[in-house]
Amino acid sequence: MKKKLLATLGLIGLASLFLVACSSQSSSSSTKTKITVATDSDTAPFTYKKDGEFAGYDIDVLKKIFEDSDEYELSFVTTAFDSILTGVDADRYQIAANDFNYNAERAEKYLFSDPISKSNYAITSKEGTSYDSLDQLSGKKTEVISGSNYAQVLEEWNKANPDKDPIQINYASSSTGLTTRVQHIENGSIDFILYDAISSQYIVKDQGFNLTVTALKTSVGSDKDGLEYLLFADTEDGKELQSFVNKRIKELKEDGSLAKLSEEYFGGDFVSSLD
Incomplete structure (x- = not known):
């Protein structure tokens, strides 16, 4: 009888320790x-x-x-x-x-x-067509997400160059991903996309697009570019x-x-x- 009682008490003790440990972990997580x-x-x-x-x-x-x-x-x-x-x-x-x-x-x-x-800014365009400066984009069509840095760079170029044909900027919805916009270069809807070099090189390689990615030679923006x-x-x-x-x-x-x-x-x- 005593042995059964001791065994029962032992199990209760272990269970109590387990519950305390769980409670401690839960409390730690909740804080x-x-x-x-x-x-x-x-x-x-x-x-x-x-x-x-x-x-x-x-x-x-x-x-x-x-x-x-x-x-x-x-x-x-x-x-x-x-x-x-x-x-x-x-x-x-x-x-x-x-x-x-x-x-x-x-x-x-x-x-x-x-x-x-x-990274650096880069221009993605049709295979065999290379743009390495914003001036070369005069009169060309592109697609951007409103409010992005890339949109602002192109908008600023248009403001600073009123004597040149403006870059034709189409504003896509925020749900239009980069892959879709890059596809629009392939089907001829737009001429280029300005984006960072890392993303541009990655998506062209990963998705197997027959496109050209060219880093901008000139610096745009600030030292945080x-x-x-x-x-x-x-x-x-x-x-x-x-x-x-x-x-x-x-x-x-x-x-x-x-x-x-x-x-x-x-x-x-x-x-x-x-x-």
Whole structure:
């Protein structure tokens, strides 16, 4: 009888310890700040879906940043490009990750991380046709997403060159992915697309397009041209998150993790030249 009683008490004790441990883990998880990252999942190789899972350079960089964090719990959502920053405004999302470049309008409203990659502008056009300057695009047709850096570069060129035939800019809906726009070059609907070199080279190779990708010879924009950032709300919480992310970006650059991810997704080192 005593042996049965002791055995029963022992089992109760083990069960209690198990429940305490589970309760402790649950409590630890519930105290973490939930961070939702918004992306359009259609900007390969920076962000896309593979077998239904989030993938890409930006995604894996963020996973590395928040790996083993005791403070934050990370998740990702897919949304239309033009809804990403409005979602940050409403605090539905705490980080915007979608190959974001710097521009003055965004800087007035949002906080930027330290850069996580550096590319250059490139022009994708029909095979055998090469454009390496904006001047060569005079009178040519293109397609852009309104509000993107690429749209602004072309709009500024038109304003600065009233004596030349304007670049004919068609504004696509935010749900029109880069692949679709590149297909429009092949079928003759447009003449070119201005985009970053990493994405342009990747999609032409990955999708097997018979197109030419040419890097711009001239610099456009500012010294931040070609740099990629993560964006946060310009709030106290946003500043805390920015500080945490920047600290981890520095560590990942120093230990070679960023360069490794760059090689994996971009086929080259696009991070070692970052300041």
